[in-house]
Each structure stands twice: as structure tokens, then as C-alpha cells.
Amino acid sequence: MKHDRKKITDACSVLIVTSVEAEKEAILKGLKSDHRFQVETIGVGPVAAAARTAWLLGDNSYKAVINMGVAGGITSNIQIGDAVIASEIIAGDLGAESPEGFKPLEELGFGLSRLKCDNQIVSPLKEEINNKADITVHNGAVLTLSTVTGSAETLERLKMRFPEASAEAMEGFGAATAADLHDVPFYEIRTISNAAGPRNKNAWRLKDALTSLTIVSECLKEVF
Numbered sequence: 001m002k003h004d005r006k007k008i009t010d011a012c013s014v015l016i017v018t019s020v021e022a023e024k025e026a027i028l029k030g031l032k033s034d035h036r037f038q039v040e041t042i043g044v045g046p047v048a049a050a051a052r053t054a055w056l057l058g059d060n061s062y063k064a065v066i067n068m069g070v071a072g073g074i075t076s077n078i079q080i081g082d083a084v085i086a087s088e089i090i091a092g093d094l095g096a097e098s099p100e101g102f103k104p105l106e107e108l109g110f111g112l113s114r115l116k117c118d119n120q121i122v123s124p125l126k127e128e129i130n131n132k133a134d135i136t137v138h139n140g141a142v143l144t145l146s147t148v149t150g151s152a153e154t155l156e157r158l159k160m161r162f163p164e165a166s167a168e169a170m171e172g173f174g175a176a177t178a179a180d181l182h183d184v185p186f187y188e189i190r191t192i193s194n195a196a197g198p199r200n201k202n203a204w205r206l207k208d209a210l211t212s213l214t215i216v217s218e219c220l221k222e223v224f
């Protein structure tokens with residue numbers, strides 16, 4: 001008899017992946033041992049995220065994959081503690097530089113640098129958060145970068161290339177690529193810890209972002 005590697009028994013659960021343990025803890029605090037959700041840390045950056053998420057998806061069947069964590073806000077309307085539900089994930093540094101400017105993967109003919117997120121939970125989750133907390137929720141593109149933006153020049157360049165981008169983080173495109181391969185609906189939900197731009201780690205408000213992450217996770221229980 002042929003054995004399927006997947007454990008079908010878990011097909012009803014939602015896989016939430018975070019880069020670091022502090023994000024996982026903030027999410028678990030909000031989920032309050034709801035067994036419909038499995039939360040795993042997958043490391044920092046798109047490569048670790050893709051590898052670890054693909055590995056997790058190979059072992060179990062999931063209803064959805066959500067990459068959650070903190071992020072840098074790109075536009076001035078995005079404040080510390082706000083939530084961003086990604087409409088689309090863009091691999092912002094995947095491509096080639098050229099004298100004519102940056103060429104994304106699509107232009108080079110090597111595949112996709114953008115993945116659309118599922119939108120089924122967007123409205124109910126927004127409504128749930130608005131009813132429960134004083135957190136502003138945005139629905140916009142989230143960039144995945146291998147390098148955290150650390151200068152005003154880089155930020156300006158990114159804003160020019162991606163006027164639709166609300167926030168930047170480092171794992172979404174990797175985790176989304178793994179979910180896409182397995183044909184599992186994918187979401188990225190971030191809470192803002194810092195403004196993207198000139199590096200100043202002292203200005204990161206991780207506590208505020210993690211508090212928002214806990215509240216968003218509480219609300220997530222109501223929409224699945």
C-alpha cells in the first residue's frame with residue numbers, strides 16, 4: 001500500500017509562521033490554546049522561511065498558511081502598532097540592477113516576484129479588529145526584503161518602485177512560495193514596530209507591535 005506523507009487528520013488547522021520566538025509567543029497569547037492553529041518559528045529571511053514552511057507543509061495538510069510578525073511601515077500613514085493585512089506580497093529585491101534601473105524577475109523572464117494573497121478573511125478580520133481594539137488596519141502590498149532598509153536613499157528608491165507598498169518584512173514571499181507550491185491559501189499579517197528608513201534599532205517599538213499582534217491573533221480566532 002502506498003503511504004501518503006501527509007497526516008490528513010490535521011487538514012483543518014491553520015499554520016501560522018513567524019520569524020522569531022517573541023512573535024510566536026505574542027500570537028499564542030492571543031490564540032489562547034485554540035487547537036485549530038499551529039504556530040511555528042521559521043527563522044529570519046525569505047530563504048529560511050521558504051525552506052521551513054515547505055518542510056512543514058510536506059508533513060501535514062493545512063487549511064491556510066499565515067505569515068505573521070512585526071514589520072517596518074513604509075508610508076507616512078502607517079503608524080506604530082497598526083496592522084497590515086497583505087493584499088499582495090512583493091519580493092522587492094529579486095531581480096537585476098541595470099543602468100536603466102531595477103529589473104524584476106518578470107522582466108528578466110525568470111518567473112514571478114509577486115504573489116497575490118487570499119482575500120477571504122480580510123473584511124471579517126478588519127471588522128473584528130475594529131470592533132475589539134483601537135488598531136488601524138491597512139490592506140496593502142507588503143515587500144519581502146533580504147536586507148532591512150537602513151537609509152533614506154534606499155527607502156526612497158523602494159517607494160518609487162513600489163508606490164503600492166505599505167510595509168516591509170523579510171519572510172512573506174518565501175512562506176508564500178511554499179504555500180503556493182502546495183496550493184494552500186496564503187496570508188501575511190504584520191503589525192508595525194518601526195518606520196522603515198535610516199537605521200535606528202532604538203526607535204523600534206517591539207512591545208507595541210507585539211501587543212497589537214496578540215490582539216490581531218485574538219480576532220483571528222473568530223474568522224476561521
Ligand SMILES: O=C(O)c1cccc(C(=O)CC[C@H]2O[C@@H](n3cnc4c(=O)[nH]cnc43)[C@H](O)[C@@H]2O)c1
Nearest residue numbers: 019022044070071072148149168169170171196206
Ligand atoms: O528583540 C526582540 O525582542 C524582538 C522581538 C520581536 C521581533 C524582533 C525582530 O527583530 C523581528 C525581526 C523581523 O521583523 C521584521 N521586520 C521588522 N521591521 C522590519 C523592517 O523595517 N524591515 C524589514 N523587516 C522588518 C522582519 O520580518 C524580521 O524577520 C525582535
